[in-house]
Amino acid sequence: MVPEAAGAAGTTAGTASGTTEDAALALGDDALVLSHRLAEWAGHAPALEEEVALANLALDLLGQARTLLTMVGDEDRLAFCRQERAFRNVQLVEQPNGDFAHTIARQLYFSTYQELLWEQLAAGDGPFAPLAAKAGPETAYHRDHAVTWTLRLGDGTRLSRERMQRAVDALWRYTGELTRPVAGLAGVDWAALAAGWAERVGATLRAATLTVPEAPARAVWSAGGGRQGIHTEPFGRLLAEMQHLHRSHPGARW
Amino acid sequence: MQVTEAAQVTQGAQVTEATEAARLRAVAAAVPDPELPVIGLGDLGVLRGLRLLGAGRVEVELTPTYTGCPAVEAMAGEVRRALLAAGAAEVEVRRVLAPPWSTDDITAEGRRRLAAAGIAPPRPLGRAPVTVPLLPGPPGEEHPVRCPRCGAADTELISRFSATPCTALRRCARCAEPFDQVKER
Known part of the structure; x- marks a missing residue:
């Protein structure tokens, strides 16, 4: 079991507040956890094309997670042997799929953030630049998928609009954490990222005839939240499902 | 005279090595993509390099089309098998991310083969x-x-x-x- 994966041997310089491994763990956990949530749609999506699309998004994120976690240590041990408090993902990605509108709102918020982050990292020459250049165009398609559905549901029927607005409001409190600086991630202009995120998400919601929430974008009880290992209740159940096979049969191979 | 002979031998060895590398590269390039088997890895543009390390050891660089492409492991296995069958003693396949793969890396022959397969x-x-x-517009x-x-x-x-x-x-x-x-x- 890996008690705390952060601070593994062979750390390299990141920023004053953290190492490259700290940052790789945070970004890797975001991708891993969201990938698992999206994979939960397999067999439950509203249409076959959507089933395939969600699985494709999950697959892209899993590829990012594998690349990032391998920068920290053994990917399988990190994914399957850590306790909840050792995960550094933002709380947004662990939120349950809910109805389809919740999944789409989560995708809109996260993919918009991730696309802007990859853009900045790809433009630099840091340790994440190669992955960012690779993942950026993939994430643009993720954001496009979320925007298309947000428009269709928001500017759709009375019921679809009502449910999309409910999802947008419900997940809003988890969005403030997205633009908080990640320890060990050098060369990111977080203020510009936050401004770009607000502009893009706002434009999409307005085009979808939805109301941009005015509530605080961060829950008072969760300050730094996921990046410090503080997670919400649904995360325990996600980990139980994700890890139980590996923990029940340690070392088993296909 | 001895110096010249030695130089000729070295040059000869280089030519043989280059020919051998080209032969093995063609073998690797011909391995079909596991998901789009109508196209070889060379025409797909994912075969980034092949080097001879001496004593029959070969190092191959593959780049994934997508970060999460599950076919990369199958590709690596197929390339290894093909090169061992073609006479390599040992094959190491490395995964490289930079520069990122682009659809522009698909060759003209690759495009023709894709189109022919529908x-x-x-x-x-x-x-x-x-x-x-940022917002979907009318199609280009x-x-x-x-x-x-x-x-x-x-x-x-x-x-x-x-x-x-x-x-x-x-x-x-x-x-x-x-x-x-x-x-x-």
């Missing part, structure tokens, strides 16, 4: 980075995705994501056939 090849990007508009008319079966330009997008992450699902308005398109990136 898969619309990606449109050329040039060196411009892929841009996915300058470079329509043509139906690989009947050639009609009037085709519509059904889903951005098809059977593999690298393909989109479209339908032809003229012959009504659905088809996959390798989407640009």
